Amino acid sequence: MEKSFKNGEILRDTDGNVLHAHGGFILREGSVFYWYGENRVENRYVSVYRSGDLLNWEFVRDVLTTESKTSEYRVKTDLRLVNEDGGKINIERPKVIYNKKTKKYVMWMHVENGKDYSEAACGVATSDTPDGEFVYHGCFNPYGFMSRDCTLFVDDDSTAYFISASRNNADLHVYRLTDDYMNVDCLVHRLWQGEYREAPAVVKHNGKYYMFSSYCTGWAPNQCKYAVADSMEGRWSVLTKIGDETTYCTQLAFLLKLQGEKERILYFSDRWNGKDYNDSRYVILPLEFDPAGQPILEYREEFLP
Numbered sequence: 001m002e003k004s005f006k007n008g009e010i011l012r013d014t015d016g017n018v019l020h021a022h023g024g025f026i027l028r029e030g031s032v033f034y035w036y037g038e039n040r041v042e043n044r045y046v047s048v049y050r051s052g053d054l055l056n057w058e059f060v061r062d063v064l065t066t067e068s069k070t071s072e073y074r075v076k077t078d079l080r081l082v083n084e085d086g087g088k089i090n091i092e093r094p095k096v097i098y099n100k101k102t103k104k105y106v107m108w109m110h111v112e113n114g115k116d117y118s119e120a121a122c123g124v125a126t127s128d129t130p131d132g133e134f135v136y137h138g139c140f141n142p143y144g145f146m147s148r149d150c151t152l153f154v155d156d157d158s159t160a161y162f163i164s165a166s167r168n169n170a171d172l173h174v175y176r177l178t179d180d181y182m183n184v185d186c187l188v189h190r191l192w193q194g195e196y197r198e199a200p201a202v203v204k205h206n207g208k209y210y211m212f213s214s215y216c217t218g219w220a221p222n223q224c225k226y227a228v229a230d231s232m233e234g235r236w237s238v239l240t241k242i243g244d245e246t247t248y249c250t251q252l253a254f255l256l257k258l259q260g261e262k263e264r265i266l267y268f269s270d271r272w273n274g275k276d277y278n279d280s281r282y283v284i285l286p287l288e289f290d291p292a293g294q295p296i297l298e299y300r301e302e303f304l305p
């Protein structure tokens with residue numbers, strides 16, 4: 001049993017295999033954490049791992065593959081899980097949230113055609129259990145807009161939001177989702193026009209909403225920036241730098257908020273290897289706040305849960 005994780009090393013599951021969960025998301029169910037993420041090996045798209053301590057991860061299954069079941073739930077979604085040439089499409093940054101009303105686990109993701117980045121679509125899939133096989137419901141362009149790097153955020157009142165990079169990544173769009181989390185209901189923001197932000201993530205702390213994102217530099221890391229708002233649909237501040245000039249050679253995947261005697265927020269990130277994607281690594285850091293509510297991100301050699 002591992003007791004710590006050295007940042008930047010290869011992370012392996014409990015069977016000793018390389019853990020494939022890049023650009024992902026962790027969902028907590030009671031005492032169990034489920035980590036979903038990209039898996040580009042063979043016919044796989046998204047895999048899920050589970051853990052009770054955030055260090056020792058058991059591989060559960062590939063929840064989305066080229067052979068996953070499909071089911072149309074609305075008009076004119078593209079249900080193809082392979083492209084017209086028979087090759088794999090691209091599925092990136094999968095995020096999963098639970099809908100209390102429908103009792104469904106809903107996954108949103110960035111979808112491309114596997115040949116170039118002209119599709120710029122978002123995809124939706126669902127499952128009855130957190131570790132079951134997901135049914136793919138297709139991809140689409142919300143209100144006709146491009147949708148690339150993305151994240152999900154569920155507010156305290158169960159209102160869910162989908163945030164994604166649009167207009168060739170020039171802007172970040174914030175959509176309020178329908179009550180079943182299966183579609184966009186309203187475009188509530190077009191943020192930071194012309195700032196070229198991607199890899200968004202949102203967390204709520206002491207009544208304030210913090211949105212973090214990176215600049216667009218391909219596989220190369222850059223400095224993360226954040227903004228603050230009093231509500232998801234309220235006015236957001238200007239962008240402020242955090243971390244060093246490359247955010248410690250990482251790009252944010254998601255923020256995990258842990259509630260207990262003391263609130264903890266963890267910055268889960270990828271250290272991409274553009275020449276060998278499968279050799280990309282992970283860095284997990286504590287996100288802390290000063291008395292004025294300004295977030296602080298400092299590098300640590302090891303992650304201790």
